[in-house]
Amino acid sequence: MNEPSARTAAFRTAIGSFIEARRDAKLKGKNEDATTASKYAYDTWLADAARRVGQIQAVTHVLKATHPDARGSSMHFKPSTLTAHAEVGTHVLGDDYAEDVVGNAAALDVFKFLKIEVEGRRLLDWIQAGDPDLALALSKEPDTAQSWMQAFGELVRSETQPVSHETAKQLYWCTGEEPADNGDYQLLQPLFSSSLAHAVHADIQEARFGEANKEARQAHRERKASDTDYRDYRGLVARKLGGTKPQNISQLNSERGGINYLLASLPPHWKAQKQARSLLGGESAIDRFTYFGPVRSLVRHLAQFLLSDPPPNAETREKRECIEQAIGQELPVFAATIRASHEAGWTRDERCHLPQYEKLWLDPDRTELPIRDGHEEEDQKFIDDYYLADWPSELANRFGAWLTARLVEAGLKTAGDSEFHHFARQAIVDAQWPVPMQLRAGGRT
Structure with missing residues (x-):
């Protein structure tokens, strides 16, 4: 068995701090009892998290954004692997993009756990790279560590057989030369790119409420010189997804408060x-x-x-x-x-x-x-x-x-x-x- 290294200790410290924070938040204002405390023991919590991670899925394209009752497949595509079209699309995000999560909202704490950063990378990234120091930090038992690494790594998984649903938007796209020939059509299902929507939302929020842009806007209003450009998005429409429960659509949609901006076209x-x-x-x-x-x-x-x-x-x-x-x-x-x-x-x-x-x-x-x-x-x-x-x-x-x-x-x-x-x-x-x-x-x- 490998001896714990300084990196292993760093991983273990970060994981332990996260679990302790979860425990403290759960017990805030309450007296700690043995049963509750035991649930937040290091190995116990990790075992439970490894079991629950299968209830959620990391995605970039969310089906429920099309219709909240859709029961088909959401998808995960790395933007850098997509075709680089001239038009703006998910591909422009490159490697700097936010992953969304769909599934049981009660298991979202597992995603927060996997987003913990050590040495500038998320635990999820280290898991996908098969980092041996992280494996040892999870458990000293090799079989257990490998089992948990595999379970957490499957947060990002591909559908072997994607499934559509009757409430999902679908359209027939003519790929041939004869519109009257049914065989010349391909059935498409457009998917909502939550990762792209999140990037757009962040840019618009920064333009509207960011300090630098606010100062530039004020300078423009007062007809004064400014060292920074003034950005403004006009004619926006706010599309609200999920009603009073935006978390039912996805995690990123919840972070946006259900707001998804539409640019004027x-x-x-x-x-x-x-x-x-x-x-x-x-x-x-x-x-x-x-x-x-x-x-x-x-x-x-x-x-x-x-x-x-x-x-x-x-x-x-x-x-x-x-x-x-x-x-x-x-x-x-x-x-x-x-x-x-x-x-x-x-x-x-x-x-x-x-x-x-x-x-x-x-x-x-x-x-x-x-x-x-x-x-x-x-x-x-x-x-x-x-x-x-x-x-x-x-x-x-x-x-x-x-x-x-x-x-x-x-x-x-x-x-x-x-x-x-x-x-x-x-x-x-x-x-x-x-x-x-x-x-x-x-x-x-």
Whole structure:
């Protein structure tokens, strides 16, 4: 048996520190008992992790991003092995890319374990390289060490027979010369590249919130010279995957909060931008929300359903709640569209007559701008109101009143108080989602 080396000790220390941190987090505020403590013994935890690692899979392309109910195969492709097309694609990531993980969310701690870095590389990388010092750090028993190395290494595995699913998007691509000949078509299944989406998301976030770009943006706004380039992504649309449970799609999707940006591929005068600009001079953004995306169609669908006098049963309640939720979920998308097409502080414009709670909702990054000379009281009040966090309730009440009014206009005699409050609660959940309130509040005392 090989004697432990300094590298083995380094691996063992890193692994032990991770397990201890997991134990401390589990027992925080609780008295340690023998049963719980034993689960976090070095060998015991590793044995359990080696057993659970089969419940998750490292991937680059996620099937559930196409449809949350898809039960087919997600795939793992090293970007450097893909064809180098001229167009932007996963291949441009090279060897610098983030691996995603799908599977049982309860086993994601195993992935965090395999991401521990020693000598600048992850444990997963050392395992895939068959590092003997790491094997000895896992277990002094060669058979056990080899078994665990193999189990952990299979986090990245290829499907021997990839499987599609009826909810996965598929299309027939004509590969021959005769469109009328079924034999000239190839059935394709597009897969969502989560690794590429993560890289795009990181770049956009850095452009929007990174200190260097914020300084360059401020210099541009003040017509001052800057040593750095000013980057801006305009006309963005935020596609939300996973609803209130983005972790059900994948680990990276959860880290993005479900946000997946779509770049504008339309002519310069995009309708959404016109909607955003028209808010100046308007009395309420919720009135503009009526004409956003599928909102009018959804409201009409809800009204027609209620006017049909459906029986008061569980099926009716489920269908109604489904339509209401679809309407509510358009609120954060509408807000993200407005924020993406405007620079922070646009609500300072004297032509902006929106109520304060809508300004706070649609221009949250204004809280990070310097307070203006001559507007100290106004700007400080905006910041205080934002962190006081009463505005989501005001917005919810406004949304409930708006939807109730639309239903009455459609022919319902009244939507009723219970419905109003239901709409308000739904609005609170959906309207708060795109604003990282806890994150922002965490930086204040």
